[in-house]
Amino acid sequence: MRLQLRIPQVNPGVYYEPEVCPAAGCGARRFKSHQQQGRPKRLLDLQEDSVIARRLRCVRCGRSFRVYPQGVSRSRQSCALKTLSITLYILGLSYREVTDRVEALGCALGKTTVYDNVQAAGKRAQELRVGWQQTRHGSMGATATDVTTRQDRSRSLVISVTASEGGVEISSELPDDADAPVTKGWLRGLAEALGRGVSISVE
Numbered sequence: 001m002r003l004q005l006r007i008p009q010v011n012p013g014v015y016y017e018p019e020v021c022p023a024a025g026c027g028a029r030r031f032k033s034h035q036q037q038g039r040p041k042r043l044l045d046l047q048e049d050s051v052i053a054r055r056l057r058c059v060r061c062g063r064s065f066r067v068y069p070q071g072v073s074r075s076r077q078s079c080a081l082k083t084l085s086i087t088l089y090i091l092g093l094s095y096r097e098v099t100d101r102v103e104a105l106g107c108a109l110g111k112t113t114v115y116d117n118v119q120a121a122g123k124r125a126q127e128l129r130v131g132w133q134q135t136r137h138g139s140m141g142a143t144a145t146d147v148t149t150r151q152d153r154s155r156s157l158v159i160s161v162t163a164s165e166g167g168v169e170i171s172s173e174l175p176d177d178a179d180a181p182v183t184k185g186w187l188r189g190l191a192e193a194l195g196r197g198v199s200i201s202v203e
């Protein structure tokens with residue numbers, strides 16, 4: 001069995017304007033561009049070093065605010081990188097191992113940041129990790145590797161991570177003989193915890 005997750009990458013050309021003005025009580029739905037050009041924003045991501053943040057002004061209350069491309073928030077990390085770090089943790093890697101793996105992909109993400117990401121994903125992420133480890137009978141560690149690296153598969157679950165055009169792909173070969181290691185409920189929980197845009201499949 002093969003577990004596969006696909007996390008969409010940052011889309012630098014697509015911006016979503018908010019539906020209503022973020023100022024409390026304003027409720028306006030029309031905005032004007034506040035700057036001609038927008039400003040570069042440095043980004044921690046597997047693909048993009050920086051994106052352009054645009055500034056909009058509400059036509060009613062005059063408040064201005066920033067909008068970012070799809071997959072980018074106020075955070076320094078892209079949504080894809082955040083999701084990747086949380087997923088690797090849920091699949092059994094330690095905070096240190098997540099940091100090492102992401103660094104091997106060219107992104108310096110501190111252990112504390114990974115911890116903060118997992119905490120923000122909340123109790124659900126911790127429960128999913130425990131559930132995952134229990135279905136694996138607690139006997140297996142996890143190793144994240146890129147697809148070119150050979151690992152001893154006897155004791156650890158090998159998780160491969162590849163960044164390509166269109167997104168980040170995480171996949172892992174699950175032993176067929178294990179008694180239903182991936183339950184539908186667990187997968188549903190994982191999909192909920194990771195949010196929209198992440199596709200999960202088991203083949």
Ligand SMILES: [Zn+2]
Pocket residue numbers: 021022023026027028058059060061062063
């Ligand atoms: Zn307003």
